[in-house]
Amino acid sequence: MSAQDEARGKGLDPGAGHPSTVLADFDHRQSLSLNGDWHIIADPYVAGLLDFHMHVNPNGYFNDQVAAPGSNALVEYSFEKSPTIKVPGDWNSQKEWLRMYEGPLWYERKFDYTPQPGHRAFLHIGAANYKSRMFLNGKLACDHEGGFTTFDCDVTGIIKPGSNDAVIYVDDTRMADGIPTLKTDWYNYGGLTRDVSIITTPQAFIDDFDLHLDRATRSVIEGYVHVEGAQAGTRVSVSIPEARLTATATTDATGKAPINLPAKNLSLWAPGNPKLYKVTLKAGNDTLEDDMGFRTVEVQGSKILLNGKPIVLHGICIHAEAPYRGGRVNTDADVATLFGWVKDLNANFVRLAHYPHDVRMERAADKLGILVWSEVPVYWAVHFDDEAVFQKSKKQLTEEITRDRDKASVILWSIANETPNTEARTAFLTRSAEFVKSFDPTRLVTAALLVRGEGNTKIIDDKLGSALDVIGFNEYIGWYEKTPEAMDQITWKIAFDKPLIVSEFGGEAKAGLHGSEHERWTEEYEANIYNHAIAMLNRIPQLRGSTPWILMDFRSPVRQLPGIQDGYNRKGLISDQGEKKLAFGVLQNAYKTGGLGHAD
Incomplete structure (x- = not known):
């Protein structure tokens, strides 16, 4: 040191x-x-x-x-x-x-x-x-x-x-x-x-709460309200005026008050119906208002169920890179631009990679009816054999979930991306998955895994899959290996009867650079990757969603090819200056026709 x-x-x-x-x-x-x-x-x-x-x-x-x-x-x-x-x-x-x-x-x-x-x-x-x-x-x-x-x-x-x-x-x-x-x-x-x-x-104030629909009947809002600094027996109330719902409870010695609120007539939040209710919470001298949607998400075999019905997640990855001006996303204008492109893509889902994003993103997703995969930056080769590093990861998960557990849009907590398949890694991330499930049992746990290959067979058998509700996987055939046409011969072997989301695929292209579909870095080459990848991925029966990499080009110090990358990862469907590439139209059409992924 x-x-x-x-x-x-x-x-x-x-x-x-x-x-x-x-x-x-x-x-x-x-x-x-x-x-x-x-x-x-x-x-x-x-x-x-x-x-x-x-x-x-x-x-x-x-x-x-x-x-x-x-x-x-x-x-x-x-x-x-x-x-x-x-x-x-x-x-x-x-x-x-x-x-x-x-x-x-x-x-x-x-x-x-x-x-x-x-x-x-x-x-x-x-x-x-x-x-x-x-x-x-x-x-x-x-x-x-x-x-x-x-x-x-x-x-x-x-x-x-x-x-x-x-x-x-x-x-x-x-x-x-x-x-x-x-x-x-x-x-x-x-x-x-x-x-x-x-x-x-106030001196005693609401510092945490969890209000969600029960999965079994979707007719009861259950959870708790925690009041920091409250004496045992402090009265807590939760009301949803539009739905004519009210519940009261009292805090225990830890400041937590259990909530159970019959709610048979709620309009359930979903991508086609992003209904938000004004929720008022009161405890002593503290009053807090929130805009909340109510829905359930669960896994049934290899299906993802939203409000009890199978759903296909047509998504895209997003980095917190501000369009046009560069730097970090932190304004309403940044968010409006990004989600405007998401809607134009016919997507109903976003992966907010590779770290928690500005809260404006989840608030906008709630209003627009966009489902969210939220992630902590346990990325690549962190020190999986170090207990102190695990505690750092756990702390970030705690802060992420505490902030966003009131957002209906968030359905997946991701605990890692592209980590090495080692015993230390698997033990570390299995503990992470167990913690998340105990801290927020209302959502699903995922991670973006690496895929291994044997000839023309791609295999998903990472042991971490056993700890996940939904398995994400990244693959870049046509860019980091083989050619786009090689995807036509690929078969898949899946070791788990669980839902799959292809969390990354794609290739790089500089906006405005045109040529043959076999010429790397051109828009045509990127579009060719997408055409073959969509056909290949659709041969996976349990594919329930996709988040190709990535909505917009973003700055990266490891991408240094002069005249092409110039310090940017060019895998975006859109340039950092808002220029849509040919691959955008390929994915846009696939999502419009329902042509990527299966509900059942």
């Missing part, structure tokens, strides 16, 4: 502050937005946190010191005189001098706040990639590891009336024992990439 790595490790070890449980439905709570311009200081030597002996510096940047006029004090930094960038937003796409920067960077801004008597305040971070420390008025609020999940710091004791000073340290240095690990096929956008705000709650 280098001295710099050691310094970063010491500087970011959990200290006095710890992130709280994600606030349930934070996007519907009273909040003060801290989005906008923040001052920044890039700090590759971690000078703002550690002294030259690698000890935490009590006079670090988090104190936001300013030398008074006429003072002889030595202060070697100034947020006030430093440049600004927008939050939310990664630093790479906003400043050319930071485009390839990986390391620590400090954010600072001042804001006014009026505390409410009898209430608590939380600093809410939509995402900070990858390790972060949050300071308020010079005091540590909390620290966090994980670049794509939401967290909240309790700042009740350190926020004050009037002017407050927030300083946030974010370090996107890739880590061998991180989630994800050192190497990915996407850009490592650093910074405060999603919304930042101050959220206000």
